[in-house]
Amino acid sequence: MKLSNGVEWALHGCVTLSQAAEPVPATRIAELHAIPPAYLAKHLQALSRAGIVRSTAGQAGGYTLTRPASAITVLEVVRAIDGTEPAYRCTEIRQNGPLAVPADRCARPCAIARAMAAAQDAWSTALTSVTIADLAADIDADSGGTALPQVRRWLAAARG
Amino acid sequence: MKLSNGVEWALHGCVTLSQAAEPVPATRIAELHAIPPAYLAKHLQALSRAGIVRSTAGQAGGYTLTRPASAITVLEVVRAIDGTEPAYRCTEIRQNGPLAVPADRCARPCAIARAMAAAQDAWSTALTSVTIADLAADIDADSGGTALPQVRRWLAAARG
DNA sequence: ACAACTCGGATATTCGGTGTCCGAGTTCCG
C-alpha cells in the first residue's frame, strides 16, 4: 500500500495557496518547493476537477482556493489526487471454488472486507478532522511564527 | 493508494489454515478459492518469512499456523504481504526551494507527515483489534454455522 | 488587434505488482 507522491505536493500547495489572496501560477508553487513544474500542474488539475481550487487563465492567472482553508479537509485533497477507491478491494473469492458461497447469500460483504472497511473508515475519519488551516497553523507554530509571513512576503515579491 | 491483491488471498488462507491441524499444501488452498497456485505460493512464502506460518517439506507437507488463530492479528498478515512501509512517505520538500527550512530545524517531522502518521496509526489500530479467529467466527456466523465445518470436511476429504 | 501568459489534455518512460516457472530439499514407501 503506497500513497501517490503527488499528495505531498498537493497538500503543501494548498497550504501555500491559503496564504495568497490572488491567483498563484503552478510554476510559482513548483519553484517554491523545487519540484517538477509540469507534474505539479497535473495534480493541480486534479484538485481543480474536484472543486478544491479554481483556475483563472491568462496573464496574472493561476490557482486559488474555492473555499476558506478551514473548510477544506485533508481527506478531500487526498481523495482528489489518489482517487476515491478504497485501499482494499474484495474480489469475492468466497464465491469461487468447490465450497463456493451462492451469490444470493452474499448480500453483505464478507467479514474480511468488513474489517478492512472499518480500518479505512478510521483512517478517513482521522484525515477528515484535519483541515488545511490546521496544517498551516501547525507549520507556523513549528517555525516559531515566521513561516507563514515568509510565504506571504515571497508570494508578493515574486509577483513584482 | 491501493493494497496488494495478495492480502485477500493470504487472509482467506490463514482462515483456512486455522481449521486444519495438519499441514495444508499451497496447491490445496489455491484450488479451494480458485486462484493461481504459484502466485499464492509466493505470498505464503512471505507469511513464512514473517513467522506467521510454518512450512514442512516433503510428502504430506504444507503450511501450518505457528500460533493459535486468536494470537494472529490482521495487521500482521497485511504487513507481511504488503510491507511495513507507511502509506505516506514525506520527501521533506520543506527543506528545498528559496524558503528552505534549515535541517537542524527539522528534528520533528513536518505537520503534514504528523497528520498522515496519525491516520496510519488509526488504521493500524483498527486492524490490530481483529484476529484471524475473529474473522473465522464472523465468516461462520454469516453462513449460519455451516462454513467452518464444511472447510474442515473438505480438507479431510481432499487428504484421502 | 496583438502578444504574453495561463491552464488542459495527450504523450513517452520507469518502476513495482502480477503471474509463472524450474531447481533444492525433505519425507514417506518399498
Next chain:
DNA sequence: CGGAACTCGGACACCGAATATCCGAGTTGT
C-alpha cells in the same frame, strides 16, 4: 537402505499504473 514423489523456495518474464514531460487551446491585459 535406496528411490521416488511431493513439497517449498527463489529466480525469471509480463503488464499496468505512477512518474515525468511536452505542446496546443484559451484567456487576459496592453
